[in-house]
Amino acid sequence: MTKQRLAVAEALAEVDDFATAQQLHRWLQDAERKVSLATVYRLLQSMADDGLVDVLRSGDGEARFRRCETERHHHHLVCRRCSKTVEVLAPAVERWAARVAEEHDFSDPEHTVEIYGLCASCRAELAQ
CATH class of the missing domain: 1.10.10.10 (Winged helix-like DNA-binding domain superfamily/Winged helix DNA-binding domain)
Structure with missing residues (x-):
């Protein structure tokens, strides 16, 4: 290093x-x-x-x-307003990616998934 x-x-x-x-x-x-x-x-x-x-x-x-925060492959939930980010594991996404790659005769699929929304704190602030 x-x-x-x-x-x-x-x-x-x-x-x-x-x-x-x-x-x-x-x-x-x-x-x-x-x-x-x-x-x-x-x-x-x-x-x-x-x-x-x-x-x-x-x-x-x-x-x-x-x-x-985790060493495993993961995805993110991201707040559009404050950028708070939560790491999430998504085994269904992993299975879907592998299936789609196989259906199209691809191997070794890699992917990233970010889901954008509003966190609870931002929703509460906007509701005031």
Whole structure:
């Protein structure tokens, strides 16, 4: 593990929610950790490929990252209003993906699923 990778991992540990590469880079600069923005992007992609971080795309396509809470393959429920995110296991989705791939003679299917809605807190605030 390089010093830069360790610094990015420590920055992710400080984040409770998803953060952009630019936000993490800014945090590293504020903490006087010398990691270039390009390196932050590269390391986050590597960590995502290794299944160590979750990646969500915002409406404008920007990637947001956070440490995975579970090591198993999972999906996300995301609040459209506050961005609260819950990791969920979805065995029915896994079976469906495998079946669709098989029906079309594909192998090794990979997928991501994000379900967007309103969390209970945001619904309560909007109801007031």
